[in-house]
Amino acid sequence: MSITVELTYDLAKALGVRRLELEGTPTLRQVLQATRDSFGTEGATFDKLTRVTALVVNGVIASRSQDTPLQDGDRVSFLKAAAGG
Amino acid sequence: MIKGYAGRILDVDLGNRSFAFRPLDEDTARLYLGGKGYGTRLLYDLTPPGIDPLGPENPLIFATGPLNGSLAPQSNRFAVICKSPLTGGIGSGACGGSFAFGLKKAGIDILIVRNQSATPVRLEIDGDRDSVTFLDASDLWGQGARATQAALGKGRNHAVIGPAGENLVLYAGIVSDERIAGRTGVGAVMGSKHLKAVSVTGTRKLELEDPEKFNDYTKWLRKLFRAHPVLGEKLRRYGTMGIVNTTNARNILPTRNFKLGHHPDAMDVSGEYLEDHGLVGVKSSCIHCPVACGREVTVEGVGRVKGPEYETAALLGPNLEITDLRWVNEWNELADDLGMDSISLGVTLGFAMELQEKSLLQSGLTFGDATGISAMIRDIAHRRGLGNDLADGVKRMSERHGGADFAMHVKGLELSAYDPRGSYAQGVEYATTSRGGCHVQGASMYFESTGPLTIDPQSLRLKAEIPVVQQNLACAINSMVLCIFTTYGMIPKQVHELDPKSRLYRTITYFFERSGPMYRLITKLKLRPLTWFEQWLTYVTGQTFTSGHLQEIGERIFNLERMYNLREGLTGADDTLPHRMRHESTFPHLDSGHPLDQLLPTYYRIRGWDARGVPLQRTLDRLKVRT
Ligand code: SF4
Numbered sequence: 001m002s003i004t005v006e007l008t009y010d011l012a013k014a015l016g017v018r019r020l021e022l023e024g025t026p027t028l029r030q031v032l033q034a035t036r037d038s039f040g041t042e043g044a045t046f047d048k049l050t051r052v053t054a055l056v057v058n059g060v061i062a063s064r065s066q067d068t069p070l071q072d073g074d075r076v077s078f079l080k081a082a083a084g085g
Numbered sequence: 086m087i088k089g090y091a092g093r094i095l096d097v098d099l100g101n102r103s104f105a106f107r108p109l110d111e112d113t114a115r116l117y118l119g120g121k122g123y124g125t126r127l128l129y130d131l132t133p134p135g136i137d138p139l140g141p142e143n144p145l146i147f148a149t150g151p152l153n154g155s156l157a158p159q160s161n162r163f164a165v166i167c168k169s170p171l172t173g174g175i176g177s178g179a180c181g182g183s184f185a186f187g188l189k190k191a192g193i194d195i196l197i198v199r200n201q202s203a204t205p206v207r208l209e210i211d212g213d214r215d216s217v218t219f220l221d222a223s224d225l226w227g228q229g230a231r232a233t234q235a236a237l238g239k240g241r242n243h244a245v246i247g248p249a250g251e252n253l254v255l256y257a258g259i260v261s262d263e264r265i266a267g268r269t270g271v272g273a274v275m276g277s278k279h280l281k282a283v284s285v286t287g288t289r290k291l292e293l294e295d296p297e298k299f300n301d302y303t304k305w306l307r308k309l310f311r312a313h314p315v316l317g318e319k320l321r322r323y324g325t326m327g328i329v330n331t332t333n334a335r336n337i338l339p340t341r342n343f344k345l346g347h348h349p350d351a352m353d354v355s356g357e358y359l360e361d362h363g364l365v366g367v368k369s370s371c372i373h374c375p376v377a378c379g380r381e382v383t384v385e386g387v388g389r390v391k392g393p394e395y396e397t398a399a400l401l402g403p404n405l406e407i408t409d410l411r412w413v414n415e416w417n418e419l420a421d422d423l424g425m426d427s428i429s430l431g432v433t434l435g436f437a438m439e440l441q442e443k444s445l446l447q448s449g450l451t452f453g454d455a456t457g458i459s460a461m462i463r464d465i466a467h468r469r470g471l472g473n474d475l476a477d478g479v480k481r482m483s484e485r486h487g488g489a490d491f492a493m494h495v496k497g498l499e500l501s502a503y504d505p506r507g508s509y510a511q512g513v514e515y516a517t518t519s520r521g522g523c524h525v526q527g528a529s530m531y532f533e534s535t536g537p538l539t540i541d542p543q544s545l546r547l548k549a550e551i552p553v554v555q556q557n558l559a560c561a562i563n564s565m566v567l568c569i570f571t572t573y574g575m576i577p578k579q580v581h582e583l584d585p586k587s588r589l590y591r592t593i594t595y596f597f598e599r600s601g602p603m604y605r606l607i608t609k610l611k612l613r614p615l616t617w618f619e620q621w622l623t624y625v626t627g628q629t630f631t632s633g634h635l636q637e638i639g640e641r642i643f644n645l646e647r648m649y650n651l652r653e654g655l656t657g658a659d660d661t662l663p664h665r666m667r668h669e670s671t672f673p674h675l676d677s678g679h680p681l682d683q684l685l686p687t688y689y690r691i692r693g694w695d696a697r698g699v700p701l702q703r704t705l706d707r708l709k710v711r712t
Contacts, residue, residue, distance in 0.1 A: 006349075009330055009357035018352060054585035058673050059336025059346060059507055060543070061585070071673075075347070077334035081537040081581065083315045083573040084328030084395035 001026060003070055005035050006077040010049045015039060028055060028068040031076050054079040087111055088294040089151030089625035090119070091192040097208065097217060099278050100141065100200030104217040109194050115628075116709060119150030119194060121177050122564035122642040124166030127197065128175070129645060129712075134652045138170035138270070139253060139277040140201075147188065147196040147244065147283070150565040154189025154291040157303055157621050158310060159568035161186045161371045163244075163261075169269040170277075171255045171429075171478055172497040174650040174659075175519045176269040179563055180244070181371030182261030184285065187242025191287030202279040205251075209241070212287025222281035226251060229422035230260035231390075233282060241284040247424025249466040250276035254476040256429035256499070260421065263370045263379065263391040267426030269498060269520050294627030302624065306617050307375050314537075314581040315573040316376050321367070323356025324380040325395035328535055330355050332399070335534050335542075336671055337504040339404040341452055342435035343493050343663075346504045346671040348403035354410050355398075356380075363410060365389055376570065384418045385411075393417035393427070396524075399502035400431025405438060406453035416462055423466035429478055430465070432499035434458065436479040437471075439491055446486045448475075490664035495522035496655065505662060505679045506671050508534040508542045512679040513688055514552040516660045519646035525569045527555035536573075537581040538590070540598040543672075545680065547598055549687035554608050557639030564642060567618055575616060605691070609633045641708040644692075644700050648712045657698030660685060 005020040012018045020038060025031045032055070039046040054061050056077040062068045070076070086092035090109055097104045109123075117123045124146040136142040145167045152160040163185035169176025188196065191212020198208075205222040225233050230247040237243050242261070249257035250272030257272030258265040266272075293299050311317040319327050329351055332338040336346035352358055363382055370379030370391055380392035393401070393413055401416045402408055420427040440446035448471060449457055464472025474482060479499055483492035493500045498521025505512025510529035518526040529551045533542035540547060562569055583590045597604070611633035614620045622630040650659075661667075667678045689696065693704030705712065 006334065009352055009355060012352065013361075019349070052582065052584050056334050059334070060672065060674065061539075061541075079334045079585070080331060081539075082323075082328040082331040082535055083319060083531065083570070084325040084332075084535065 001070075001072045003031055004075045005031060006075060008049065008053065008078045008080055011046070011078065014042065014045050014049065026070055028057065028062055028070060028076065031070065050078055052080070087114055087151070087626050087628070088292050089155070090114060091154075091189060091194045091289065091291070093193055094195045094197060095193045095210065095217070096197045096199070098199050099202040099206060099280060102219045106215060116638070117642060118561065118564035118638055120148045120164040120564035120566035121166060121179070122560065122638065123150075123195060124148035124164055124177070125175060125642060125645050125649065127195070128166050128168065129649050131197075132168065135654075136168060138168040138173065138176070138274060141199075143168045143274055143277070145198040145271070145274050145278065145280070147184075147198075148566070149185045149188050149194055151625050152565040152567055152618070152621055153185040155293065155299070155621070155625060156373050157567075158307060158373060158375050159371070159571045160565070161373055162566045162568055163188065164563055164566055165259055165266045165271040167271055167274045168653065169520065170253070170273050171270040172521050174496060174521070174653050174655050175646045176271055176274065177520055177563075178258060178266030178268050178271045179525075179566065179569075180259060180261050180266035181264035181568065183242045183372045184244045184261035185566065186372055187285040187287070189291055190289055191285045192289040193285070196283070198278060198280060201277060205279050205281050207280070207282040208284065210283065210285040212285065212289055225281050230424045231422050234260070234262070237282060237284050241286045243282055243284045245282040245424070246272045246275045246280075247422055247466065249423045249425035251281070252466060252468045252476070253277060254425055254465060254468065255478050255481075256426040256433075257424055258426050260424050263421065265421060265424070265426070267428065268523055272424050293625050295624045299621065299624035302617075302620055310375050310574065312578065313574050314578055316570070320376050320378040320570065320573070323360060324378050324392065325356070326354070326359055326380070326393065326398050327356035328395050329398060330357065331535050332503060335507055337507040337534055339399055339435075339500075339502050339504055341406055342404060342439045342491060343500070343504060343665060344491075346507055348406070348408065350408040351403050353408040354402040354413055359392065359410060363414070364392070371568065374568070378570065382414045384414050387418055390418045391421065396502045397427040397431065400428055400435070404431050404435045404502070405458070407455055409455065412455045412458070416458060419459060419462045423462065425466060428501055429499040430462065432493050433475050433479050433482070434461070436482060436488065436492055437475055440482070440486055440488050443488065445488055493522075493663050493665070495662060496520070496659050498522045500663070503530045503534065504671065505666055509545070509548040509679060509684065510542070510551040512662055512666065512681060513548055513684050514556060516662050516681055516685065517552060517688060518556065519643065519650055525559065527552055527559045528569060528572065529555045531573065537576055537583070538594060538597070540594050543675070544598065545683060547601065547604065549684050549691055550601060550604055552688065553691050554605060554636065556643055557636045560639035560642035561635040562618070564638070565618060565622065571618060609636050637708070641710055644705060644708055644710050647700055648705070648710065651699060660698055
């Protein structure tokens, strides 16, 4: 089972990669943990940069409190509010 | 005359080169404010049904409102109204820059340009001398918007067209400074009149009812704006392109002619990326605006120019499967200088690519390949070769070549860069907005997809209500005339700081989503001025404006636009979305697209329209809409 995690611009900048390909992470909680782990000792940076973000699976907001089951090929993104036009 | 207005309409006839100043009608100003509202009233009254949008009978109306000419932030915008050559319905555009300020300084609320000149002409309006000079513009004809404005000099404020307008590209715009009234082909109407430029000057002072309160309040508000997370931070720092990563995560970023809602490398055309790679300056492109959302970039061979907006970055970027910002910058600059709407341009290019892919047209344009695009943009502006075809927009192209199912337009106006399959309220707004598939006539997506407090964008709850309220508000904003981005400031800082994962956030959105009639009721209340624009209007005009007043005025304008469209032959059947949007899904949990059919009847009912989308007589009577 493969999940793609798309990072926000700030997260990508901090980590040096734009996305992570995670294997064997069947729930959102596990994906989050694995993403945080990839920051190594910089876990606090991850926490700070994801403080006011929502979690999105394939474009749909998911609740972090639930152990949302994921499907093979799902795309998990961090969502920040923005204004454009 | 009500304070805040100059009290004059300048009526120019290009056919016999005459002009007259007429008084602004106070009753109309009370009912329609100014800008788009007053302009639509004039268009309705001045023209018989069925005129040729590119013929002499179509007046081109430049309209300011009571806030223009003041120092209110975001208030230097004018509206342009005419019959649209692209849609056949109401044509309107709004533009920043400095022209609105110039008109008001010249003591003019509204400029009507009628008829056509036989040869290229430009106007110089001197508001202090009450003079209009008709000057030969042959030397400027063929020049880009930048060169034209440079030739006209700095002493006046200008509104000009580029070659796209001259050559009647159906999505040509009107340019002031570095801003453009892009949508619905208002530039083609100006081109049809052989009117290259309008320059205006004057030193008249705008009279305000309570200048002291206005100034104190505005001073205080500027500080508030600076501290606001959107107006003072995000828009300032990233411009509107700061939204790319949000729409991409939401799966609503047009990609491959809206086939998809997500591009893996969209980050490369985001505001954050621009800030790190290639931003050379930040400046407010509209005078007196502290938000300064304009971004400066360098384009090779041209120099420092205004960078792309979100819509442009999305539609000339991922929508074409291009994520090299240098190309997007170049094409944006070309569109601006040639004077055409980059939204319609991006959608038209994407459509031509899909036609090529499906062997319906040998356009020579391919997704993901920048080759030939710059040349094609120039060809469109000059209507050369295949460019002549693309200059008519996707609706007409689909009638010639097929591909109607993936021709991304509503009423002939190409869709903006928010895919409604992941933003249902925005879809209803696109379908019903008088000028066609446009996002700034309500910006409903802010409450469901992009803003700090969003409800489920794919439930049916509140998806008919939000567009009604937002369209009404946008009509009022475009009649003051303010920048629509001002509405982003209505959500306070504290809300922006809420974590979407928190219980409080979920509770608020839960109740908001279920607020239905209560939501509409609250926005209709006429308690006291709350927002800054209600305050400003009150201080400027001396009349009290509240949310309820603005909803009523906006609703009136919206219904008048509707009556204009119906008069010109549009019907409820035009309140639709492209086939792709309704029937193809971009979300794995859904097997269809936007549920417009389920939402439209509710929308009509809330509007006080019948099942065919025609305003009921009692609705028109209640709103005092004369037809
Ligand atoms: S926010 Fe941007 S577009 Fe709006 S008035 Fe200010 S500079 Fe112009």
